[in-house]
Amino acid sequence: MIFYKYQGTGNDFVMIDDRENQFDDQDLKLISSLCDRKFGIGADGLILIRNHPDYDFEMIYFNADGSQSMCGNGARCAVAFAGFLGVVQKETHFLAIGGPHEAVLTDEAVELKMGNVSGVHEAGDDCFVDTGSPHHIRFVDQIEQYPVVEEGKQIRYDERYSPGGTNVNFVSPIREDELFVRTFERGVENETLSCGTGVTAAAIAYAQDKKEANVKIKTLGGQLSVRFKRNSDESIEDIWLTGPAKQVYKGQIDL
Known part of the structure; x- marks a missing residue:
């Protein structure tokens, strides 16, 4: 083959x-x-x-x-x-x-239009966004040293996401329009260098107060960007994920 x-x-x-x-x-x-x-x-x-x-x-x-x-x-x-x-x-x-x-x-680059998102949902002290794949979002400090695999495994198998489980994203703002995102991916069962649906979810969760946003994303594997529009009912549309x-x-x- x-x-x-x-x-x-x-x-x-x-x-x-x-x-x-x-x-x-x-x-x-x-x-x-x-x-x-x-x-x-x-x-x-x-x-x-x-x-x-x-x-x-x-x-x-x-x-x-x-x-x-x-x-x-x-x-x-x-x-x-x-x-x-x-x-x-x-x-x-x-x-x-x-x-x-x-x-x-x-x-x-390739610019990809993602599906619409219903909104950002509470998940204890964290939040949850479904961008075509489920994503738990946690904002953390010192993301470079954060135990992504250990913490990601615990949340990935949390009973609230049973039976399918969830992806887990750890997010830290770099500046107002830029985030550093690390992701533990279900299906891979490990941290990956980047996750497109994950950085999209992280950007949406981060910019909850904005009607329109264009967020730069740093991942271990390189740079991405996410832009979107938020409706009056908090749903999100016109979502574009861009990167190499x-x-x-x-x-x-x-x-």
Whole structure:
């Protein structure tokens, strides 16, 4: 099987051109083995690009453990891959889990329009935002030294999020319009260098007092930005996640 490896601010994905529908997406053991960093290719997730009669393409996304959810950085990488394949040009309308998305592809970045968000919800002393994937948000000091994995595991399996669990984001403001975000991702079961839906949730939770916001995001894997508009009922729309998406290499693996 021919595959490609892409990364978006350190969030990395195995990308497969499956427009001929040859990949068995019911074989979750295979998906997990391909994402295994010791015995497989190694990635935070696996993405299939498929044809769709009503959209430019369909993105089928799997976490490293074979579970499925929306992935912002994965979707940006999927758009870059679709551009590489010649499926899309500068603008695209594609389908992902949870519904359709728009994106703009440039030489430097991919701008992805996320789905609307109902609002920010209390979660004890923290808060919760669903950006297509569930995200618990905790604001912390000294984020560079914060025990992200230890604390993230406890919250990820908290009974309030049973049975599916949640992603966990630890957030620290750098300045008024910039955040440092670190994320423990369910499905990967570890800290990742970046999480697109997570930084989107963090930006929305941070700028609760603003009708419009454009927030810069620092992650361990690089820089992202999130812009959005807030309605009078506290719902959020016109959400755009922007950042780089790069091809790392092309390879072949025997299945």
